[in-house]
Amino acid sequence: MRAVDTIFAGVSDMNRAVAFYRDVLGIGSVYESAYWTTLDTEGVSVALHLGGGGSGGWTLCFRCDDLESLRTKLKAAGVDPVDHETPRGPTLQFTDPDGNAVQAIHLR
Numbered sequence: 156m157r158a159v160d161t162i163f164a165g166v167s168d169m170n171r172a173v174a175f176y177r178d179v180l181g182i183g184s185v186y187e188s189a190y191w192t193t194l195d196t197e198g199v200s201v202a203l204h205l206g207g208g209g210s211g212g213w214t215l216c217f218r219c220d221d222l223e224s225l226r227t228k229l230k231a232a233g234v235d236p237v238d239h240e241t242p243r244g245p246t247l248q249f250t251d252p253d254g255n256a257v258q259a260i261h262l263r
Contacts, residue, residue, distance in 0.1 A: 156225065160260055161193075161216040163202040172203045212256060214248075219259035222247055 166172035173192050176182045186193040190205045204214075219225055222245060229236050229249055236247040244263045251257055 156217045156219050156259060158218050159199055159215065160218040160262075161200040161202055162213050163204050163216065164213045165206055166203045167205075169203065169205045176203070214256040214258050216246070216258040216260055219247075219261055222259060222261050225259055 169189060169192060173184060173187065176194055177184070183195040184192050185195045192203045194201045194203070226236055226247060229247070234249050236249040239246045239248050239258075241260070244261045246258050246260045248256070248258050
């Protein structure tokens with residue numbers, strides 16, 4: 156695990172969520188699709204992801220050079236990561252000991 160890559164929240168309605176961040180908070184977007192919107196923030200990438208809305212939480216996503224090594228370490232710690240393919244690269248999704256969502260991505 157290297158650097159924070161993205162922090163994102165699950166949303167149940169992408170159009171409503173984008174409108175809230177744009178119209179209420181004054182934050183535009185640099186990328187929009189039906190399933191993913193990257194907000195125009197400086198520094199850390201903050202995004203909205205369709206699905207899982209209402210969970211009230213964010214996911215911390217780290218860049219990772221070796222997902223297989225990380226998978227081995229997670230399993231040794233009793234954590235069962237879930238594979239997820241994204242347009243930017245493969246990810247492992249898992250939770251920390253307190254149930255907080257964490258993701259590791261290997262960028263293409």
